[in-house]
Amino acid sequence: AEVKKIAVIAGDGIGPEVVAEAEKVMKRVEEVFGYAFETEHARFGGIAIDEDGTPLPEETLRICKSADAVLLGAVGGPKWDSNPKELRPETGLLAIRKELGLFSNLRPAVVFDCLKDASTLKPEVLEGTDLMVVRELTGGIYFGEKFRREGQHGQEAVDTCVYNETEVERIVRQAFEVAGKRRKKLASVDKANVLETSRLWREVVNRIAPEYPEIEVEHVLVDNCAMQLLRRPASFDVIVTENMFGDILSDEAAMLTGSIGMLSSASLGEGSFGLYEPVHGSAPDIAGQQLANPIATILSLALMFRMTFGYSDAADAIEKAVAEVLDAGHRTSDIAVDKSTAIETSAMGDLIVSAI
Amino acid sequence: AEVKKIAVIAGDGIGPEVVAEAEKVMKRVEEVFGYAFETEHARFGGIAIDEDGTPLPEETLRICKSADAVLLGAVGGPKWDSNPKELRPETGLLAIRKELGLFSNLRPAVVFDCLKDASTLKPEVLEGTDLMVVRELTGGIYFGEKFRREGQHGQEAVDTCVYNETEVERIVRQAFEVAGKRRKKLASVDKANVLETSRLWREVVNRIAPEYPEIEVEHVLVDNCAMQLLRRPASFDVIVTENMFGDILSDEAAMLTGSIGMLSSASLGEGSFGLYEPVHGSAPDIAGQQLANPIATILSLALMFRMTFGYSDAADAIEKAVAEVLDAGHRTSDIAVDKSTAIETSAMGDLIVSAI
Ligand SMILES: CC(C)[C@H](C(=O)O)[C@@H](O)C(=O)O
Numbered sequence A, B: 001a002e003v004k005k006i007a008v009i010a011g012d013g014i015g016p017e018v019v020a021e022a023e024k025v026m027k028r029v030e031e032v033f034g035y036a037f038e039t040e041h042a043r044f045g046g047i048a049i050d051e052d053g054t055p056l057p058e059e060t061l062r063i064c065k066s067a068d069a070v071l072l073g074a075v076g077g078p079k080w081d082s083n084p085k086e087l088r089p090e091t092g093l094l095a096i097r098k099e100l101g102l103f104s105n106l107r108p109a110v111v112f113d114c115l116k117d118a119s120t121l122k123p124e125v126l127e128g129t130d131l132m133v134v135r136e137l138t139g140g141i142y143f144g145e146k147f148r149r150e151g152q153h154g155q156e157a158v159d160t161c162v163y164n165e166t167e168v169e170r171i172v173r174q175a176f177e178v179a180g181k182r183r184k185k186l187a188s189v190d191k192a193n194v195l196e197t198s199r200l201w202r203e204v205v206n207r208i209a210p211e212y213p214e215i216e217v218e219h220v221l222v223d224n225c226a227m228q229l230l231r232r233p234a235s236f237d238v239i240v241t242e243n244m245f246g247d248i249l250s251d252e253a254a255m256l257t258g259s260i261g262m263l264s265s266a267s268l269g270e271g272s273f274g275l276y277e278p279v280h281g282s283a284p285d286i287a288g289q290q291l292a293n294p295i296a297t298i299l300s301l302a303l304m305f306r307m308t309f310g311y312s313d314a315a316d317a318i319e320k321a322v323a324e325v326l327d328a329g330h331r332t333s334d335i336a337v338d339k340s341t342a343i344e345t346s347a348m349g350d351l352i353v354s355a356i
């Protein structure tokens, strides 16, 4: 098979440990399915700040741009939190999204059977919850002009939220496509009773909707959505929304499943290129101790195989292997009910590899 | 006693029914405590659009401005949802907040014992939840410049989020004061890793904090807060945040208590003037049928007595009366487990009046 190039960014905290397990899975997939991957490692986030003096080195960008897909562990940590803006991991995150044109962030929020008790929601409310937040990732108030000025009332700070029709169209279309492959329900979230960008957003959704007659569309105000996610999470299928609302709602949705440590995500642009990463953060408190759970990263790799390479056989096999290992009762400490039986990061990776 | 002037805005949907019960309570308080209230009714929202051609008539503004406090039922409904902007109830809401200088919205989220099963959260997670969201109400992206323009990629929409130091200071100070009268914990919510307005916000909080050494302050990013509200609601005391984040988080917080139909709110400015209203909306589907629950409005009146007039005796008596009536098992249909035993709106009002 054609050799696929994967840029591998381990990042900070538990990033290197979880990514190492995903790389084992990659090798296993080469053996079992005959696919061929070439990996190139790159520095990004806190470690790049320390070693290269910038969160997103040119070299890393070059490696990512020449790859077919990127696998990312996690970035950030308290060490860099009070740095000036240009020397913060988040700044690198925003820059890599913009530079790679990753305008769409897909965040599936599903309930893992073995974790349903970990949710703070009642099991009967959670029953059947399986939703996907499609978040716009390179526009809105994240990327609009920001500045300070002196005013009559002391300093004044300004952030600008901007969206144009093309930007809204491409993310909305993608959400319709995603919904078409799922339960065919799309909730578009905005604040059209207050924001001009939301009114444009809603107009675009209404203009595109007739092209997808099989998809049932509802408009939900963002405040109401924050409530409905709690009241009727299972009723949502695909939620599409702008950058800032997506940041808040995708985290709320992930948390209510109780499975946040196991969730994967994909950031996509035009074409098949994508960046895949676990939803959980860098967890610096447990880093380097083989305590981290590699499953979200391994599932992010499965998502890459399915979405970027079209290797559904490999993706299916990985997901099946994860389910098998969990069904057999194996747990890392974050998800173990009895911590004394918990296995290490690498042991979990090895078990999944063997199950493929 | 000095006569206090109360502007009464019944509004739309169930507004008139719930406000009528609060007015009974007002009369009862006059009899029992010897206070004197003078009420003046005003039109606002949908009904004002229909009868006066504007959601906020001059006359209504005049009545509110000459009053010591405002009691509001609820506004809005599908009838006016597709109206042009100037003829929408929300536009009136934003205008009244600005015109009356109501820069602070206090939204207590508490769990009512009789409703704790109504929450979708597990009872053990909810245990002890009693928080207050202090939302900035007249600044930020709600009131910044908004416009459309033609760009290279079709129409472009712009919203501007602006905060100055004075605006942030007054709301933050108020939140510190509120926290001082409660459990002395303040969570300031922002998105300082992305937004300039949030960085200003955080600076102001850090500058003011030393003046309140007894208050424990934490900074929480808005996405993280949306998660922590689900994971550890009882750990929050006072949450202070800007307008848009406050809109989303106060609704999330209200919903997780399961008591949303019973929650009151206060919108305050400089001095003692305030506008008090239930958190629930106008519920047009059940309007005019004596099905609505008047408790949130009655508790909003109690909040007015306490916060604007300093009549804690009356406020305590109302809150005690509500608790007694609930303890005796009386329920309107929204909170009745067995709907066939539910009592009407006015019967609930009468019971509370008798218990004062
Ligand atoms: C770190 C931060 C800038 C980032 C965001 O807000 O986009 C993060 O919260 C995320 O969701 O990926």
Ligand SMILES: CC(C)[C@H](C(=O)O)[C@@H](O)C(=O)O
Binding pocket: A193, A194, A223, B090, B093, B094, B247
């Ligand atoms: C109706 C709307 C403009 C309003 C707001 O967003 O402020 C409402 O959601 C609220 O919270 O009072």
